[in-house]
Amino acid sequence: MLGTDSPGGRLIPGTGTLLPPERRRLSRTLLRAQRYPRIEAARQGLHLRVGVHALIAIALFALTISIGRFPAAASNPELLALQVGPFSLPGVASSAPVSSITRLESPAIPLSVQSPASRQDTVLRASDSTQQALTALSDRASAARADGTVTASRTQEQLPLFYRYEIQAGDTVSGIASKFGIDSQYILWNNIDIISDQHVLAVGGKLQVPSVEGILHQVKVGETLSDIASQYSAKTADIISFPANGLAGNPNLLQEGGMILVPGGKVAPRPAPSLRPQPGVLAAAAPTASTASAPSVVSRPESRVGFIWPVVNSVTSYFGPSHPLGIDIEAPYVSVSAARAGQVVFAGGDPCCSYGLNVIIRHDQGFETRYAHLSNISVKLGQFIEAGQLVGTSGTTGRVTGPHLHFEIMLNGAIQNPMLYLP
Structure with a gap:
């Protein structure tokens, strides 16, 4: 006969007998957990750590595969130093091993680099104001010799007044002109003080080459x-x-x-140099306005036309076919004086080339004098000065082989022989 269950046990009908409740059988796993709780907890922790490590390995594998397929991702600095920190989960020991990825490398990708075509006018272009530009132009000029001539594609907006060019072994006037795309006459006209013989160029000499056919003034x-x-x-x-x-x-x-x-522009043929002073210039020099107090004025003997020696020293180059512009006077960094009273109409120049730093003084009766290769200038543009007044200091600016003064006398624009006008 079946009995009925009650909270207190099992009741047998008709007898009033109450049997004790039956105990349910537990699984072996539950029995072990009740008997050895610490061992069971350790086993569960181990299983969880193994699962976490497996997930980390799968994630890293997937990341490596994706980087291999998309190399652009390798350029991201964040991926090149990826650090997977320790996981800290409830019930899991924080001492789980740490996986560190210090660098992800994608497969090598062949590249083809193409530089833009260089225009020859860009190769030849240089600044005309600093020593650095001078060096750069020399390098570019050398490259121009290998590349060929300058084309006519240069636009005026890109051009400076002139280029500086250092004469190389084997250079000729026509060859240099061809490199810069101008007529050879413009090389001669703009460097008349440097090129005395177009068939003999001094290696190392620095030329002023106009950026277009024209005259530098x-x-x-x-x-x-x-x-x-x-x-x-x-x-x-x-x-x-x-x-x-x-x-x-x-x-x-x-x-x-x-x-x-x-x-x-074109330079008209110069009149033949005078062999003797022009008629009428032997008269006494007319008075010229001067500064109230002329500093550093020296007193020297005057010629019949009122000229004095700007520097008293030996003449190293006389006026003639090989030196057609004036005379050179030995002057190792000494004071240079005005040869006659007048007005300073030019004071400046390019220390690199040609006359270097130079001063031009306009006198009465159509005369002008030039003082070239100065190391410094002591007068100002437009200033009136007296004969013997300090103009500057001799030096080595421009086209020189040593410190000296280049001195010129011009009459109505025509070059004269200074020796005919000096005492």
């Missing part, structure tokens, strides 16, 4: 664009419109003492 006090254009048989409009002149279409922006390029 040092602007004197009182000169106008019309005067300059007329001097070189050029057009005033061409001078104004050439961007490197900095006139911006306004002739009033012409700066005295500066340098401009006269596009298309």
